[in-house]
Amino acid sequence: MGWQFEPVGIIHSCFAEKFAIPRQPLLAPAATATLELLPPYDQPEALEGLEGVSHLWLLFVFHAAGHGSKHLRVRPPRLGGNQRIGVFASRATHRPNPIGQSVVRLDGIVDGRLQLSGVDLLDGTPVLDIKPYVPYADAVEGAVNPLAPAPPAPIAVHWQPEALLQAEAEQQRLQQPLVTLVEQCLAQDPKPAYQQPDASREYGVRFWDVNVRWHYPAPNQICVLGVSRA
Numbered sequence: 001m002g003w004q005f006e007p008v009g010i011i012h013s014c015f016a017e018k019f020a021i022p023r024q025p026l027l028a029p030a031a032t033a034t035l036e037l038l039p040p041y042d043q044p045e046a047l048e049g050l051e052g053v054s055h056l057w058l059l060f061v062f063h064a065a066g067h068g069s070k071h072l073r074v075r076p077p078r079l080g081g082n083q084r085i086g087v088f089a090s091r092a093t094h095r096p097n098p099i100g101q102s103v104v105r106l107d108g109i110v111d112g113r114l115q116l117s118g119v120d121l122l123d124g125t126p127v128l129d130i131k132p133y134v135p136y137a138d139a140v141e142g143a144v145n146p147l148a149p150a151p152p153a154p155i156a157v158h159w160q161p162e163a164l165l166q167a168e169a170e171q172q173r174l175q176q177p178l179v180t181l182v183e184q185c186l187a188q189d190p191k192p193a194y195q196q197p198d199a200s201r202e203y204g205v206r207f208w209d210v211n212v213r214w215h216y217p218a219p220n221q222i223c224v225l226g227v228s229r230a
């Protein structure tokens, strides 16, 4: 028994690295991407009927997470990295078939490309399928998940004045909401939950072609130290 899937499209997103990508979609509404459809799906017919649809389900390959994992239990970073749960109780990227699913906002269609926001997808992610979000079926009233009862509480993000000026200049050049993106992503606290922040330690990540550096002056506080062209 076996199936072989070919991608229908490729994601071009703000996330040049896995680090600092929110752990679920819609946590950073400023995280944008375009979805390029691949032949033969790069034709207007394939998108007929999407007018007015606000959100999509994307099924995609965790292409930067290896070829799948046979482990029955995983240690989700959200739970501090030392508690194990069953792989099927988690959204971990290392799973039997490295397939992810995300609800993203559809902002428009320009030149046959889907303009998306709220994504949690690495640049270059292959997309296996696209389906419209169906509110009456997909938003389940009264649904519960004790392991993930609520979105993580955001932490405070401050800027060194010079870093903010640099971010504003890069934002102007990119014509993308870089300042808000940095604030929304860092507010999710990208560092592994088991790591005790040490004010002298610097962290960094790349959004588009821009490197962003920060540190933790206090446990639940981030200060952006610098923004520069990669």
Ligand code: SAM
Pocket (backbone or CB within 6 Å): 018, 019, 020, 021, 022, 023, 024, 025, 061, 062, 063, 064, 065, 091, 092, 093, 099, 100, 101, 102, 103, 120, 121, 122, 124, 125, 126
């Ligand atoms: N919403 C999806 C799901 O539930 O299947 C993804 C959840 S997974 C916990 C989110 C993480 O996947 C992100 O923080 C990012 O680091 C990672 N990720 C995103 N795109 C990826 C890709 N193409 N390959 C490997 N990891 C990826």
